[in-house]
Amino acid sequence: MNMSSDATVAELLKRLEAATTRLESLEKALATAASSAPASGGSVSAGSAPSAAAVKEFQNLIDQHITPFVAISKKLAPEVVKQVEELVKALEAEKNLINTASQSKKPSQDVLMELIKPVNNFAQQVGQIRDSNRSSKFFNNLSALSESVGLLSWVVVEPTPAPHVAEMRGSAEFYTNRILKEFKGVNQDQVDWVQHYIAFLKDLEKYIKQYHTTGLTWNPKGGDAKSAAPAPAAPAAPAPSAGGPPPPPPVFKAEPEKKGADMNAVFSQIGKGEGVTAGLKKVTNDMKSKNFTDKSSVVKASSKQEKVVAPAKPPKFGLEGNKWCVEYQVNNKEIIISETDSRQTVYIYQCVNTVVQIKGKVNAITLDGCKKTAIVFENAISSCEVVNCTSIEIQVTGRVPSVAIDKTSGAQVYLSATSLDTEIVSSKSSEMNVLIPGATPNDDLVEIAIPEQFKTIVRDNKLVTESVSHV
Template sequence: MNNNLESTVADLLKRLEQATTRLETVEKALASGGNAGGSSAGSAGSSAPSAQSAKEFQNLVDQYIVNLVALSKKIAPELGKQAEELAKAIDAETKVIQTASQSKKPNQDLLMKVIAPINAAAQQVSSIRDSHRSSKVFNNLSALSEGVGFLSWVVVEPTPGPHVSEMRSSAEFYTNRILKEFKGVNQDQVDWVTNYISFLKDLEKYIKQYHTTGLTWNPKGGEATVAAGGASTPSSAPTTTSGGPPLPPPPPPVLDVSEFNKPGKADMSSVMSSIAAGNLTSGLNKVTKDMKTSNMANKSSVVKASDKPTVAKADIPTKPPKFGLEANKWVVEYQVSNKNIIIEAPEAKHTVYIYQCVDSVVQIQGKVNTIILDSCKKTAVVFGNVISSCEVVNCTSVEIQTTGKVPSISIDKTSNIQVYLSKESLDAEIITSKSSDMNVLIPGETANDDMIEIAVPQQFRTVVKGKTLATESVSHI
């Protein structure tokens, strides 16, 4: 009996010693970023980073980005160059993921050095778009530029997945245009969109699987200094191919860690304290009768060129103004306090592109195909008939007025916009996204009546009905 007991104890001690040895091996492997014995290291704990994360990310690149670059080169040279810069940024991000699997989470200053190569290549993506505004593939260039912010998921906490989804939505504003123009006409363009959007969708799934609450660092790894130095060394960083300093003025950094997770940035404690104390209206000014739109004097149904307001120095474009017809596109760019911009007798095939204008008024006297108002402030556009659509994107305090017919008006990422419709345009479709302070004004009963101002809903209520969602606008009385 004693012999059996001693044998059992000895066997248990032997097993315990083997298990201890195995755990020590796994710990050493994780500290060096290796994989001890296949999947066992990866299963040592869900919080332990693994080389599998970087491998899966590279699989996404091989599946989609390689094709995207090849198609971009086939479609247009400038698009091919931009796609190559995007690939460089993604390659730099792969190195950051590899660094995270081998290193402890660094402080903010060191993290900025780790992500510097991503930032440099991403800035080139935006720069190429800005320098090719008259390109025939401007929608493609814009799709890559608007979506390139997805790269910043590596510094977003605690939910990087939704950030990628938001960047995909920004890109889809332009990819939807591409599909509308080329579906059934140019398969290369359709495949280009498919690869780009599919990559962003699968990237979101990848993040939810491997980096649910933020980029996963190795708590038992070494310092990130070596990896950061390797990531930013000229021999390994693809961003040095441009040579010299960035183009003046450089675009804003895509990955500004200071803007993410900033202490107090989204702090609602003071707001909640005010609510708890009942101080909901103590800081608000009283609205008098003369301030209401319905009681304002000198109301008019047309957009007027008001007296020259004070233009903030920061709003003034740094580039010289531009106005003219390029191929089939009227280009109106960098105009400041110019109330006399008139496009006379345009052709129906012409497009009007208005970019970074401040405190200006543009009149279009004739029928055109499309009107695009992009990144403008305090600017008004008055036009007759439009065949396709009028699009407003990235604007602040703008007004658009049609005196003829327009089938569609698209408003994206815009705040404070007034849309004046004529009787012929009352059937126009108005599509809005990520915008605020939107009002549509329609004609009154007679020509002598004031225009009727109607606010576009900004708040919505969604409920689950069976297997679907039902959404309706919320009105406040």
């Protein structure tokens, strides 16, 4: 028994020594691989594996959501396909930037602006395609992408880029909710299109929180970012016309009253950091809607011609299919739409200091990107929606089920006695007031402010939100 025990112990010691030798060999191999990593062109930082994972995961997001999103877009319309293709190019350019960051030190602000130019250029195309197809039946699809394409600028947002994507998702949902409302149970392709895009935005937010919590992750031990960045692909030249040579390539610069998403301005302004608010003008008391002197029940056209900046395009007014288009009107107080039909919609875009009167009954009314514009209408079957506007007055003399106000500063809503059951939904807006008739026809209008500040508490494991009033 003793001899057997001694043999067993000796065998165990022999195995333990062999295992130790193997571990020492493995440790040396790992050390050798780590020391040779820079020579292979990979990242030299201790965080090289997470950096590589960030690039791979970003591609996984594209494969999981954007690839089927592209396939579904091909079932909708050519203009949607074209816009989605530009979005894909922008995402590919952004993936290249993430890859460059994983191999490079954080560059100067000027170099960073150069690096994001490819993303910027493709993003601008997304907005321009929407503006070139305003009469498209898929305008809500085009708007969902163009209004949220600013999500691409998360790469220059610090210290918390994820909420920026969440905000852009809110801009997209303003239009995707319309799509779901119209096509749920009717066109599954439209529903799937929305679901894939929104799912991508949600997962992108999670991705940023995991890999780029405080901003785009750079490699502190990497090389020069400008040298590591791939050469930008040359944009496709436009086809030459029969009358002469092709026009010169476009120069992307800030222009007054620019319609689409000016991503160049977005990226450069966000890149300023704390200095982004330095150029903002102060809001004076006379600019606040609560101090407006005109409280009458009728929206009147002032005879005074205010000095305004005219939109870039010539004015437009006419019926296109079932849509009345009122676009780029300036200082026009005599627009009257009288021959209406309940199947028609009215779309008022980029109008300044203008009054539009709508007689009869229409399906829906939308004001988009207007300033100092008033609208008076009798009846709308669906809704009256206001988005991206400043100093707007809306007066309904008949009935409208709902009024939606989104991303608007200064809105006066005049309700008639028969429209007091109108539902008013507001988001990301300020200086909003509703005026309703007094107790008797001889009484003045009653002006009520729409709450802008809210308080949320947890009660019985549920969130309870109440408006905050200041006495």
